[in-house]
Amino acid sequence: MKILTILRKLGLVLSLAIVVSTVSAGETSTLKIPKAKQNFSAEQACVEPTDVMRRQHGLLLKHYRSDTMRHGVRTLEHSLVACINCHVTADEAGNYPTVHQGSEHFCRSCHTYAAVNIDCFQCHTSQPQESFSADMGPVQSD
Amino acid sequence: MNVSIQNRRSFLKKSAAITIAPGVLLYSISQAHHAEKPVKSTTRWGMLIDTNKCVGDCTGCVDACTEEHNLTEDVPVEIKPTWIRKVTLRDKQTGRESSLPIMCQHCENPPCVDVCPTGASFKRDDGIVIVDRHICIGCRYCMMACPYKARSFVHEALENQKPHSPRGKGTVEACNFCVYRIDTGVGPACVEACETEGHQAIIYGDMNDPDSAINQKLKEVSSSVLRPDLKLNPGIRYQGL
Ligand code: SF4
Ligand code: SF4
Numbered sequence: 038m039k040i041l042t043i044l045r046k047l048g049l050v051l052s053l054a055i056v057v058s059t060v061s062a063g064e065t066s067t068l069k070i071p072k073a074k075q076n077f078s079a080e081q082a083c084v085e086p087t088d089v090m091r092r093q094h095g096l097l098l099k100h101y102r103s104d105t106m107r108h109g110v111r112t113l114e115h116s117l118v119a120c121i122n123c124h125v126t127a128d129e130a131g132n133y134p135t136v137h138q139g140s141e142h143f144c145r146s147c148h149t150y151a152a153v154n155i156d157c158f159q160c161h162t163s164q165p166q167e168s169f170s171a172d173m174g175p176v177q178s179d
Numbered sequence: 180m181n182v183s184i185q186n187r188r189s190f191l192k193k194s195a196a197i198t199i200a201p202g203v204l205l206y207s208i209s210q211a212h213h214a215e216k217p218v219k220s221t222t223r224w225g226m227l228i229d230t231n232k233c234v235g236d237c238t239g240c241v242d243a244c245t246e247e248h249n250l251t252e253d254v255p256v257e258i259k260p261t262w263i264r265k266v267t268l269r270d271k272q273t274g275r276e277s278s279l280p281i282m283c284q285h286c287e288n289p290p291c292v293d294v295c296p297t298g299a300s301f302k303r304d305d306g307i308v309i310v311d312r313h314i315c316i317g318c319r320y321c322m323m324a325c326p327y328k329a330r331s332f333v334h335e336a337l338e339n340q341k342p343h344s345p346r347g348k349g350t351v352e353a354c355n356f357c358v359y360r361i362d363t364g365v366g367p368a369c370v371e372a373c374e375t376e377g378h379q380a381i382i383y384g385d386m387n388d389p390d391s392a393i394n395q396k397l398k399e400v401s402s403s404v405l406r407p408d409l410k411l412n413p414g415i416r417y418q419g420l
Contacts, residue, residue, distance in 0.1 A: 102313065104217075106309070106311055106313075107301070107303065107311070108217035108218060108303070108304070109214055109217060109218035109303060109305070109358070109361075109362045110214060110215060110216070110217055111214045111215075111359065111362050111363060112214075112215055118342045118343070121342070122342075135338075159336070159337075159347040159348060160312060160337075160340065160345040160346055160347030160350070161340065161342075161345040162339065162340045162341065162342050162345070165342075166341070166342050
């Protein structure tokens with residue numbers, strides 16, 4: 038997959054930032070990233086190896102968004118909806134946090150820490166929805 | 180006959196046909212929810228709306244659209260999102276009234292695409308016209324260019340969007356033919372609602388596919404488009420106007 042090679046190269050700079058934040062997180066424990074609901078497979082936690090996901094998720098999402106929106110390709114790997122469904126977990130009361138509410142939200146937890154502003158969620162929902170199941174995507178009513 | 184189910188069946192049939200072993204078949208059916216190939220320019224999605232079957236005071240299609248895309252924000256009426264609306268036409272001479280829904284007509288030559296300075300307003304290969312809101316700058320040229328008044332602008336910040344239907348402040352939106360449903364083999368929400376209401380006034384499908392219900396119906400009955408003088412060749416056709 039050509040995109041991954043490009044992504045790996047581009048990722049070098051960002052990876053430094055992640056290392057720094059992980060180290061300082063160990064000391065100050067300000068960075069708490071909620072765990073995903075399930076592993077992608079027995080061998081792999083997410084749809085790509087964790088280091089690729091850490092550095093490249095933005096680019097993967099952007100690539101996938103063009104495939105989906107322009108060409109109607111709708112697989113679940115690299116889809117924002119599937120990310121949200123698996124990664125955004127409920128709090129003790131069983132409520133899902135929105136990205137606008139607190140650092141319990143998966144995306145927010147890291148992006149606030151890294152001081153990166155994301156505007157995905159002005160349009161996209163940041164919460165999983167009941168009608169969507171992790172492995173089936175949108176449950177169609179028919 | 181339930182058109183959306185019929186289409187879904189033929190979709191499943193096709194994906195089953197390319198499988199080689201029973202074990203693989205199961206997998207392929209669960210994958211049938213997801214479109215893995217890019218859409219093709221040999222497809223041309225369209226609808227045929229029978230105005231004789233469309234019932235004047237029924238708003239099933241409009242309500243379904245509102246629900247499907249969560250067009251429910253509490254804003255003044257002049258800035259309410261309108262992806263589909265019911266219109267009553269009255270022949271002044273005879274007094275005959277007909278009722279019909281009007282949504283984005285998914286023009287073959289869409290003026291909204293011509294005028295867009297960023298390429299946000301675009302037509303997919305299969306004829307569905309949508310807005311790429313990642314690059315829409317909210318200039319609203321497309322709203323002015325559309326002769327069918329099909330587009331809306333989002334004026335206020337939104338919450339609680341549906342996962343399959345992202346929408347947001349500062350961008351233009353319109354009927355997207357329920358594109359994510361189409362891609363996964365299910366019919367648009369308005370078509371489904373019209374069936375549920377028992378009116379079956381709308382059929383949809385690939386107008387280029389000789390086996391599709393819409394292709395056959397279009398061959399059989401006389402239909403027309405709105406404002407044919409503009410030569411936009413819309414994908415939405417009306418019967419009985
Ligand atoms: S009806 Fe309007 S918005 Fe839809 S394709 Fe035609 S010009 Fe564009
Ligand atoms: S409002 Fe958005 S989609 Fe419409 S013409 Fe301007 S940039 Fe294009």
